[in-house]
Amino acid sequence: MSFEIENFGRLSNSESSQIATIYSYSSSTDDLATVVASAYFNNLIKLASAVRLKIGDLFVIQASDAECALRCVSSVTTNVTLAALS
Helix, strand or coil: CCCCHHHEEECCCCCCCCCCCEEEEECCCCCHHHHCCCCCCCHHHHCCCCCCCCCCCEEEEECCCCCEEEEEEEEECCCEEEEECC
């Protein structure tokens, strides 16, 4: 499938660019491997005025295979890329 904006939301917000923003995303059709793949969230780049993704922001993800994950934004240039937290 693909990213669905209606399943995406911001959980935290700060005026400071030094503080990570936390987002939540839930998919009833895509498994975790699909959701965390590079470019899955590319539609957010087009929504730059509404969603100001930056490196270090966090995503709480619930996928269709009942897997949950916490991922960190590692790139927002050509593709939105998420990395596992270490």
